[in-house]
Amino acid sequence: MLRKLYFILLCFVLQSCAAQSKYKLIDAEQETVIKENYSYYLYYPEGYDENPEKKFPLLLFLHGGGESGDSLVYVKRNGPPKLIKRGKKFPFLILAPQNPEKKMWWNTRSVMQLLDTIVENNRVDKKRIYLTGLSRGGGAAWEMAVQYPEKFAAMAVVCGMTPLPYASWIDKKMPMWVFHGEEDKSIPISESETMVSKLKSMGYNVKFTKYPGVGHDSWVPAYDNEELYKWFMEQERQ
Template sequence: MHVRWLTFLTGLVALVCIPSLSFAEKPMTGFLNREFKNSDGTISKYVIFVPHDYSPEKPVPTILFLHGSGETGTDGLKQTTVGLPNAIRKQEKTFPFLTIMPQASPVSPVRDRWFAGQPNGDRAMAILKEVEQEFKVDSKRIYLTGLSMGGFGTWNLAAAYPKRFAAIVPVCGGGDPKSAEKIKEIPCWCFHGDEDKAVNVKLSREMIQALKAAGANPKYTEYPGVGHNSWDAAYGTAELYPWLLSHQSP
Protein backbone atom coordinates (compact mmCIF):
# COMPACT_ATOMS: atom_id res chain seq x y z
CA MET A 1 0.00 0.00 0.00
CA HIS A 2 2.78 2.43 0.93
CA VAL A 3 4.58 1.57 -2.33
CA ARG A 4 1.46 2.37 -4.37
CA TRP A 5 1.04 5.74 -2.66
CA LEU A 6 4.72 6.53 -3.18
CA THR A 7 4.42 5.70 -6.88
CA PHE A 8 1.29 7.87 -7.20
CA LEU A 9 2.88 10.83 -5.44
CA THR A 10 6.05 10.55 -7.51
CA GLY A 11 4.00 10.66 -10.71
CA LEU A 12 1.98 13.62 -9.44
CA VAL A 13 5.12 15.59 -8.64
CA ALA A 14 6.49 14.83 -12.09
CA LEU A 15 3.32 16.15 -13.76
CA VAL A 16 3.43 19.33 -11.70
CA CYS A 17 7.13 19.93 -12.38
CA ILE A 18 7.11 19.40 -16.15
CA PRO A 19 5.32 22.67 -17.00
CA SER A 20 7.60 24.55 -14.60
CA LEU A 21 10.69 23.18 -16.27
CA SER A 22 9.37 23.99 -19.73
CA PHE A 23 8.59 27.54 -18.65
CA ALA A 24 12.04 27.99 -17.12
CA GLU A 25 13.74 26.77 -20.29
CA LYS A 26 11.84 29.12 -22.60
CA PRO A 27 14.16 31.98 -23.67
CA MET A 28 13.29 35.44 -22.42
CA THR A 29 12.33 37.82 -25.23
CA GLY A 30 11.63 41.53 -25.75
CA PHE A 31 13.68 44.36 -24.24
CA LEU A 32 16.02 42.98 -21.57
CA ASN A 33 18.25 44.95 -19.21
CA ARG A 34 21.80 43.63 -19.04
CA GLU A 35 25.14 44.38 -17.38
CA PHE A 36 28.64 44.18 -18.82
CA LYS A 37 31.63 43.78 -16.53
CA ASN A 38 34.54 45.93 -17.65
CA SER A 39 38.17 44.86 -17.26
CA ASP A 40 38.55 47.19 -14.27
CA GLY A 41 35.62 45.53 -12.50
CA THR A 42 33.13 48.34 -13.09
CA ILE A 43 29.70 47.61 -14.55
CA SER A 44 28.20 49.15 -17.69
CA LYS A 45 24.48 48.72 -18.21
CA TYR A 46 23.00 48.05 -21.62
CA VAL A 47 19.85 46.67 -23.23
CA ILE A 48 19.18 43.97 -25.78
CA PHE A 49 16.06 43.24 -27.74
CA VAL A 50 15.42 39.54 -28.33
CA PRO A 51 12.86 38.75 -31.06
CA HIS A 52 9.65 37.25 -29.73
CA ASP A 53 10.08 34.16 -31.92
CA TYR A 54 13.71 33.66 -30.93
CA SER A 55 14.85 30.05 -30.73
CA PRO A 56 18.33 28.88 -29.71
CA GLU A 57 18.05 26.38 -32.56
CA LYS A 58 17.95 29.04 -35.28
CA PRO A 59 20.67 31.67 -35.97
CA VAL A 60 19.26 35.17 -35.51
CA PRO A 61 20.33 38.28 -37.47
CA THR A 62 21.78 40.90 -35.13
CA ILE A 63 22.09 44.69 -35.09
CA LEU A 64 24.54 46.72 -33.01
CA PHE A 65 22.93 50.15 -32.45
CA LEU A 66 24.98 53.20 -31.40
CA HIS A 67 23.05 56.12 -29.92
CA GLY A 68 23.74 59.87 -30.14
CA SER A 69 25.40 62.21 -27.64
CA GLY A 70 22.07 63.13 -26.04
CA GLU A 71 21.67 59.59 -24.71
CA THR A 72 25.10 59.37 -23.09
CA GLY A 73 24.98 58.34 -19.44
CA THR A 74 25.15 55.44 -17.00
CA ASP A 75 21.49 54.50 -16.42
CA GLY A 76 21.58 51.92 -19.20
CA LEU A 77 18.17 53.00 -20.50
CA LYS A 78 18.32 56.45 -22.10
CA GLN A 79 19.74 54.99 -25.31
CA THR A 80 16.51 53.03 -25.79
CA THR A 81 14.38 56.18 -26.11
CA VAL A 82 15.59 57.47 -29.50
CA GLY A 83 16.01 56.04 -32.98
CA LEU A 84 16.03 52.33 -33.71
CA PRO A 85 14.59 51.24 -30.32
CA ASN A 86 11.48 53.34 -30.96
CA ALA A 87 11.14 51.81 -34.42
CA ILE A 88 11.38 48.35 -32.86
CA ARG A 89 8.53 49.11 -30.45
CA LYS A 90 6.23 49.91 -33.37
CA GLN A 91 6.74 46.39 -34.73
CA GLU A 92 7.98 44.58 -31.65
CA LYS A 93 6.06 41.33 -32.17
CA THR A 94 7.52 40.79 -35.63
CA PHE A 95 10.91 42.55 -35.52
CA PRO A 96 13.36 39.80 -36.58
CA PHE A 97 16.68 41.22 -35.35
CA LEU A 98 18.37 40.65 -32.02
CA THR A 99 19.41 44.23 -31.26
CA ILE A 100 22.23 45.32 -28.96
CA MET A 101 21.96 48.79 -27.41
CA PRO A 102 25.07 49.77 -25.39
CA GLN A 103 25.29 53.15 -23.69
CA ALA A 104 28.30 55.45 -23.99
CA SER A 105 29.60 56.90 -20.74
CA PRO A 106 30.61 60.59 -20.67
CA VAL A 107 34.36 60.06 -20.52
CA SER A 108 35.73 61.37 -23.81
CA PRO A 109 35.15 63.99 -26.55
CA VAL A 110 31.83 63.56 -28.33
CA ARG A 111 33.11 62.26 -31.65
CA ASP A 112 35.48 59.80 -29.98
CA ARG A 113 32.88 58.09 -27.84
CA TRP A 114 32.17 55.22 -30.24
CA PHE A 115 35.58 55.10 -31.93
CA ALA A 116 37.76 52.02 -32.10
CA GLY A 117 40.52 52.26 -29.51
CA GLN A 118 38.36 54.48 -27.30
CA PRO A 119 36.65 53.08 -24.16
CA ASN A 120 33.07 53.17 -25.43
CA GLY A 121 33.83 51.92 -28.93
CA ASP A 122 35.84 49.02 -27.56
CA ARG A 123 33.12 48.26 -25.00
CA ALA A 124 30.47 48.15 -27.72
CA MET A 125 32.50 45.57 -29.63
CA ALA A 126 33.13 43.57 -26.44
CA ILE A 127 29.41 43.55 -25.64
CA LEU A 128 28.70 42.31 -29.17
CA LYS A 129 31.13 39.45 -28.58
CA GLU A 130 29.53 38.64 -25.23
CA VAL A 131 26.07 38.50 -26.77
CA GLU A 132 27.37 36.23 -29.53
CA GLN A 133 28.54 33.78 -26.89
CA GLU A 134 25.16 33.72 -25.16
CA PHE A 135 22.75 33.73 -28.10
CA LYS A 136 22.55 31.88 -31.40
CA VAL A 137 23.73 34.87 -33.45
CA ASP A 138 23.94 34.52 -37.23
CA SER A 139 27.61 35.37 -37.73
CA LYS A 140 26.97 36.22 -41.38
CA ARG A 141 24.20 38.69 -40.58
CA ILE A 142 25.62 41.16 -38.07
CA TYR A 143 24.77 44.78 -38.88
CA LEU A 144 25.99 48.12 -37.54
CA THR A 145 24.02 51.35 -37.32
CA GLY A 146 24.00 54.55 -35.32
CA LEU A 147 22.71 58.11 -35.30
CA SER A 148 24.59 61.40 -34.93
CA MET A 149 27.49 60.50 -32.59
CA GLY A 150 26.58 56.91 -33.36
CA GLY A 151 26.69 57.72 -37.06
CA PHE A 152 30.31 58.81 -36.64
CA GLY A 153 30.89 55.61 -34.68
CA THR A 154 29.33 53.51 -37.42
CA TRP A 155 31.72 54.84 -40.04
CA ASN A 156 34.67 54.49 -37.66
CA LEU A 157 34.01 50.97 -36.37
CA ALA A 158 33.23 49.73 -39.87
CA ALA A 159 36.66 50.95 -41.02
CA ALA A 160 38.32 49.39 -37.98
CA TYR A 161 36.50 46.05 -38.41
CA PRO A 162 35.68 45.79 -42.13
CA LYS A 163 35.10 42.03 -41.98
CA ARG A 164 32.80 42.16 -38.96
CA PHE A 165 29.61 43.59 -40.43
CA ALA A 166 27.35 42.44 -43.26
CA ALA A 167 26.01 45.98 -43.81
CA ILE A 168 26.10 49.40 -42.17
CA VAL A 169 23.53 52.18 -41.75
CA PRO A 170 25.10 55.49 -40.64
CA VAL A 171 22.50 58.16 -39.86
CA CYS A 172 23.37 61.90 -39.75
CA GLY A 173 27.02 61.27 -38.95
CA GLY A 174 30.33 61.58 -40.72
CA GLY A 175 33.53 59.69 -41.30
CA ASP A 176 36.99 59.87 -42.81
CA PRO A 177 36.77 59.79 -46.61
CA LYS A 178 40.25 58.24 -46.63
CA SER A 179 38.72 55.12 -45.03
CA ALA A 180 36.50 54.45 -48.06
CA GLU A 181 38.93 51.91 -49.48
CA LYS A 182 38.63 49.85 -46.28
CA ILE A 183 34.84 49.75 -46.26
CA LYS A 184 34.00 49.73 -49.97
CA GLU A 185 32.97 46.06 -49.80
CA ILE A 186 30.45 46.66 -46.98
CA PRO A 187 26.91 47.39 -48.23
CA CYS A 188 25.94 50.84 -46.94
CA TRP A 189 22.72 52.81 -46.70
CA CYS A 190 23.33 56.31 -45.36
CA PHE A 191 20.68 58.84 -44.23
CA HIS A 192 20.92 62.59 -43.56
CA GLY A 193 18.75 65.72 -43.55
CA ASP A 194 19.94 68.58 -45.75
CA GLU A 195 19.05 71.20 -43.11
CA ASP A 196 21.02 69.52 -40.32
CA LYS A 197 22.60 72.24 -38.16
CA ALA A 198 24.30 69.87 -35.71
CA VAL A 199 26.13 67.64 -38.20
CA ASN A 200 26.61 69.20 -41.62
CA VAL A 201 25.11 67.11 -44.42
CA LYS A 202 28.32 67.55 -46.42
CA LEU A 203 29.97 64.98 -44.15
CA SER A 204 27.65 62.23 -45.38
CA ARG A 205 27.90 63.50 -48.95
CA GLU A 206 31.69 63.29 -48.78
CA MET A 207 31.61 59.72 -47.49
CA ILE A 208 29.19 58.63 -50.21
CA GLN A 209 31.31 60.34 -52.86
CA ALA A 210 34.46 58.67 -51.52
CA LEU A 211 32.80 55.26 -51.53
CA LYS A 212 31.68 55.68 -55.12
CA ALA A 213 35.17 56.80 -56.11
CA ALA A 214 36.51 53.61 -54.51
CA GLY A 215 34.15 51.51 -56.64
CA ALA A 216 31.35 50.95 -54.14
CA ASN A 217 27.63 51.40 -54.77
CA PRO A 218 26.20 52.81 -51.53
CA LYS A 219 22.58 53.83 -51.02
CA TYR A 220 22.03 57.39 -49.87
CA THR A 221 18.82 59.04 -48.71
CA GLU A 222 18.90 62.78 -48.12
CA TYR A 223 15.77 64.37 -46.67
CA PRO A 224 15.03 67.87 -48.01
CA GLY A 225 14.08 70.40 -45.36
CA VAL A 226 14.92 68.02 -42.50
CA GLY A 227 17.20 69.05 -39.64
CA HIS A 228 19.24 66.89 -37.31
CA ASN A 229 16.46 64.41 -36.58
CA SER A 230 16.63 62.31 -39.71
CA TRP A 231 16.61 59.14 -37.61
CA ASP A 232 12.85 58.89 -37.17
CA ALA A 233 12.40 58.79 -40.93
CA ALA A 234 15.45 56.59 -41.47
CA TYR A 235 14.49 53.88 -38.98
CA GLY A 236 10.87 54.25 -40.05
CA THR A 237 11.81 53.21 -43.59
CA ALA A 238 10.09 49.86 -44.06
CA GLU A 239 12.44 48.83 -46.88
CA LEU A 240 15.49 49.21 -44.62
CA TYR A 241 15.02 45.93 -42.78
CA PRO A 242 14.54 43.61 -45.79
CA TRP A 243 17.53 45.40 -47.32
CA LEU A 244 19.64 44.52 -44.29
CA LEU A 245 18.52 40.89 -44.36
CA SER A 246 19.43 40.65 -48.05
CA HIS A 247 23.10 41.08 -47.15
CA GLN A 248 25.41 38.49 -45.64
CA SER A 249 29.10 38.53 -44.84
CA PRO A 250 31.26 36.46 -47.22
Protein backbone atom coordinates in the same frame (compact mmCIF):
# COMPACT_ATOMS: atom_id res chain seq x y z
CA MET B 1 37.09 35.64 -9.32
CA LEU B 2 34.03 37.73 -8.43
CA ARG B 3 33.99 39.22 -11.94
CA LYS B 4 34.20 35.75 -13.47
CA LEU B 5 31.28 34.57 -11.33
CA TYR B 6 29.33 37.68 -12.30
CA PHE B 7 29.95 37.00 -15.98
CA ILE B 8 28.80 33.37 -15.65
CA LEU B 9 25.68 34.49 -13.77
CA LEU B 10 24.94 37.11 -16.44
CA CYS B 11 25.17 34.51 -19.21
CA PHE B 12 22.83 32.21 -17.25
CA VAL B 13 20.31 35.01 -16.78
CA LEU B 14 20.39 35.88 -20.48
CA GLN B 15 19.80 32.28 -21.51
CA SER B 16 17.07 31.81 -18.89
CA CYS B 17 15.25 34.94 -20.02
CA ALA B 18 15.47 33.77 -23.61
CA ALA B 19 13.30 30.79 -22.74
CA GLN B 20 10.52 32.71 -21.01
CA SER B 21 8.77 34.62 -23.80
CA LYS B 22 8.72 34.97 -27.55
CA TYR B 23 10.36 38.36 -27.58
CA LYS B 24 11.71 40.58 -24.88
CA LEU B 25 13.94 43.50 -23.99
CA ILE B 26 16.61 42.88 -21.38
CA ASP B 27 18.27 45.54 -19.24
CA ALA B 28 21.78 44.45 -18.35
CA GLU B 29 25.32 45.56 -17.71
CA GLN B 30 28.61 44.14 -18.94
CA GLU B 31 32.05 45.07 -17.61
CA THR B 32 34.65 44.60 -20.31
CA VAL B 33 38.31 43.68 -19.97
CA ILE B 34 39.38 47.29 -20.46
CA LYS B 35 37.29 48.48 -17.51
CA GLU B 36 34.45 50.14 -19.40
CA ASN B 37 30.99 49.59 -17.97
CA TYR B 38 28.19 49.42 -20.52
CA SER B 39 24.55 49.19 -19.73
CA TYR B 40 22.59 47.86 -22.67
CA TYR B 41 19.32 46.61 -24.07
CA LEU B 42 19.16 43.20 -25.69
CA TYR B 43 16.07 42.42 -27.75
CA TYR B 44 15.09 38.90 -28.80
CA PRO B 45 12.71 38.43 -31.77
CA GLU B 46 9.65 36.25 -31.93
CA GLY B 47 10.51 32.67 -32.73
CA TYR B 48 13.83 32.72 -30.92
CA ASP B 49 12.66 30.07 -28.44
CA GLU B 50 10.85 27.81 -30.87
CA ASN B 51 13.83 26.23 -32.60
CA PRO B 52 16.93 25.84 -30.40
CA GLU B 53 19.05 25.09 -33.46
CA LYS B 54 18.11 28.20 -35.46
CA LYS B 55 20.47 31.17 -35.53
CA PHE B 56 19.30 34.75 -35.94
CA PRO B 57 20.82 37.95 -37.32
CA LEU B 58 21.82 40.68 -34.87
CA LEU B 59 21.71 44.47 -35.26
CA LEU B 60 24.13 46.59 -33.22
CA PHE B 61 22.64 50.06 -32.63
CA LEU B 62 24.76 53.00 -31.41
CA HIS B 63 22.81 55.99 -30.12
CA GLY B 64 23.64 59.70 -30.36
CA GLY B 65 25.23 62.02 -27.81
CA GLY B 66 21.92 63.03 -26.27
CA GLU B 67 21.24 59.51 -25.06
CA SER B 68 24.57 59.06 -23.25
CA GLY B 69 24.65 58.76 -19.47
CA ASP B 70 23.70 56.36 -16.70
CA SER B 71 20.04 55.61 -17.45
CA LEU B 72 18.81 53.23 -20.13
CA VAL B 73 15.64 55.29 -20.32
CA TYR B 74 17.58 57.71 -22.53
CA VAL B 75 18.35 54.98 -25.07
CA LYS B 76 14.62 54.52 -25.70
CA ARG B 77 14.32 58.04 -27.11
CA ASN B 78 15.39 57.23 -30.66
CA GLY B 79 16.10 54.50 -33.18
CA PRO B 80 15.11 50.84 -32.85
CA PRO B 81 14.76 50.94 -29.02
CA LYS B 82 12.12 53.66 -29.37
CA LEU B 83 10.26 51.55 -31.94
CA ILE B 84 10.47 48.47 -29.71
CA LYS B 85 8.97 50.49 -26.87
CA ARG B 86 6.07 51.35 -29.20
CA GLY B 87 5.49 47.67 -29.90
CA LYS B 88 7.38 47.13 -33.16
CA LYS B 89 8.68 43.61 -33.72
CA PHE B 90 12.00 43.03 -35.46
CA PRO B 91 13.20 39.81 -37.14
CA PHE B 92 16.63 39.94 -35.48
CA LEU B 93 18.28 40.44 -32.12
CA ILE B 94 19.10 44.06 -31.32
CA LEU B 95 21.97 45.05 -29.06
CA ALA B 96 21.77 48.69 -27.93
CA PRO B 97 24.54 49.65 -25.49
CA GLN B 98 24.65 53.02 -23.74
CA ASN B 99 27.70 55.25 -23.84
CA PRO B 100 28.23 56.23 -20.18
CA GLU B 101 30.25 59.33 -21.11
CA LYS B 102 28.07 62.32 -22.02
CA LYS B 103 30.92 64.39 -23.45
CA MET B 104 33.12 61.68 -24.94
CA TRP B 105 33.13 59.56 -28.08
CA TRP B 106 32.20 55.91 -28.02
CA ASN B 107 34.90 53.50 -26.87
CA THR B 108 34.57 51.22 -29.87
CA ARG B 109 36.94 48.59 -28.44
CA SER B 110 34.62 48.17 -25.49
CA VAL B 111 31.61 48.00 -27.77
CA MET B 112 33.23 45.24 -29.79
CA GLN B 113 34.08 43.27 -26.65
CA LEU B 114 30.47 43.52 -25.52
CA LEU B 115 29.23 42.52 -28.98
CA ASP B 116 31.50 39.48 -29.05
CA THR B 117 30.24 38.39 -25.62
CA ILE B 118 26.61 38.66 -26.71
CA VAL B 119 27.27 36.82 -29.97
CA GLU B 120 29.06 33.95 -28.24
CA ASN B 121 26.33 33.49 -25.63
CA ASN B 122 23.32 33.66 -27.93
CA ARG B 123 22.26 31.98 -31.16
CA VAL B 124 23.58 34.63 -33.52
CA ASP B 125 24.33 34.07 -37.19
CA LYS B 126 27.86 35.45 -37.42
CA LYS B 127 27.46 36.06 -41.14
CA ARG B 128 24.53 38.40 -40.51
CA ILE B 129 25.69 40.93 -37.93
CA TYR B 130 24.53 44.42 -38.88
CA LEU B 131 25.69 47.85 -37.69
CA THR B 132 23.86 51.15 -37.42
CA GLY B 133 24.23 54.43 -35.54
CA LEU B 134 22.96 57.98 -35.47
CA SER B 135 24.84 61.25 -34.97
CA ARG B 136 27.72 60.53 -32.57
CA GLY B 137 26.81 56.86 -32.86
CA GLY B 138 26.95 57.21 -36.64
CA GLY B 139 30.53 58.42 -36.34
CA ALA B 140 31.28 55.42 -34.13
CA ALA B 141 29.72 53.13 -36.74
CA TRP B 142 32.08 54.47 -39.39
CA GLU B 143 34.98 53.90 -36.97
CA MET B 144 33.94 50.32 -36.24
CA ALA B 145 33.61 49.59 -39.95
CA VAL B 146 37.25 50.63 -40.30
CA GLN B 147 38.54 48.85 -37.20
CA TYR B 148 36.65 45.59 -37.83
CA PRO B 149 36.25 45.39 -41.61
CA GLU B 150 35.30 41.70 -41.67
CA LYS B 151 32.76 41.78 -38.85
CA PHE B 152 29.62 43.29 -40.32
CA ALA B 153 27.37 42.19 -43.16
CA ALA B 154 25.93 45.69 -43.70
CA MET B 155 25.96 49.16 -42.17
CA ALA B 156 23.51 52.08 -42.02
CA VAL B 157 24.73 55.49 -40.84
CA VAL B 158 22.36 58.33 -39.96
CA CYS B 159 23.68 61.92 -39.85
CA GLY B 160 27.15 60.77 -38.83
CA MET B 161 30.52 62.30 -39.61
CA THR B 162 33.80 60.63 -40.42
CA PRO B 163 37.31 61.42 -41.70
CA LEU B 164 37.44 61.00 -45.47
CA PRO B 165 40.51 58.68 -45.37
CA TYR B 166 38.31 56.07 -43.65
CA ALA B 167 36.95 55.27 -47.10
CA SER B 168 40.07 53.33 -48.01
CA TRP B 169 39.82 51.04 -44.99
CA ILE B 170 36.23 49.87 -45.23
CA ASP B 171 35.54 46.41 -46.65
CA LYS B 172 34.27 46.74 -50.22
CA LYS B 173 32.08 43.68 -49.74
CA MET B 174 29.99 45.40 -47.07
CA PRO B 175 26.89 47.26 -48.40
CA MET B 176 26.22 50.66 -46.82
CA TRP B 177 23.23 52.97 -46.57
CA VAL B 178 23.71 56.59 -45.50
CA PHE B 179 20.92 58.95 -44.36
CA HIS B 180 21.11 62.71 -43.73
CA GLY B 181 18.81 65.72 -43.42
CA GLU B 182 19.54 68.53 -45.87
CA GLU B 183 18.95 71.20 -43.18
CA ASP B 184 21.17 69.61 -40.53
CA LYS B 185 22.90 72.40 -38.58
CA SER B 186 24.70 70.13 -36.10
CA ILE B 187 26.44 67.83 -38.58
CA PRO B 188 26.16 69.35 -42.09
CA ILE B 189 24.99 67.05 -44.87
CA SER B 190 28.30 67.76 -46.58
CA GLU B 191 29.88 65.28 -44.13
CA SER B 192 27.84 62.46 -45.67
CA GLU B 193 27.93 63.82 -49.23
CA THR B 194 31.72 63.95 -49.29
CA MET B 195 32.12 60.46 -47.85
CA VAL B 196 29.49 58.89 -50.10
CA SER B 197 31.02 60.55 -53.17
CA LYS B 198 34.45 59.17 -52.24
CA LEU B 199 33.10 55.67 -51.62
CA LYS B 200 31.21 55.61 -54.92
CA SER B 201 34.29 56.78 -56.81
CA MET B 202 36.14 53.79 -55.34
CA GLY B 203 33.47 51.31 -56.37
CA TYR B 204 31.78 50.72 -53.02
CA ASN B 205 28.18 49.54 -52.71
CA VAL B 206 26.61 52.54 -50.99
CA LYS B 207 23.10 54.04 -51.00
CA PHE B 208 22.41 57.64 -50.01
CA THR B 209 19.08 59.04 -48.84
CA LYS B 210 18.68 62.80 -48.33
CA TYR B 211 15.72 64.32 -46.52
CA PRO B 212 14.74 67.80 -47.81
CA GLY B 213 13.66 70.19 -45.08
CA VAL B 214 14.86 67.86 -42.30
CA GLY B 215 17.41 68.91 -39.72
CA HIS B 216 19.59 66.86 -37.38
CA ASP B 217 16.74 64.52 -36.42
CA SER B 218 16.89 62.66 -39.73
CA TRP B 219 16.95 59.50 -37.62
CA VAL B 220 13.17 59.76 -37.29
CA PRO B 221 12.35 59.09 -40.98
CA ALA B 222 15.42 56.87 -41.39
CA TYR B 223 14.47 54.38 -38.68
CA ASP B 224 10.77 54.59 -39.53
CA ASN B 225 11.67 53.32 -43.00
CA GLU B 226 10.61 49.67 -43.26
CA GLU B 227 12.81 49.25 -46.32
CA LEU B 228 15.86 49.69 -44.12
CA TYR B 229 15.12 46.53 -42.15
CA LYS B 230 14.22 44.56 -45.26
CA TRP B 231 17.52 45.68 -46.75
CA PHE B 232 19.42 44.53 -43.67
CA MET B 233 17.79 41.10 -43.84
CA GLU B 234 18.91 40.69 -47.44
CA GLN B 235 22.59 41.10 -46.53
CA GLU B 236 24.93 38.28 -45.60
CA ARG B 237 28.73 38.09 -45.50
CA GLN B 238 30.18 35.65 -47.97
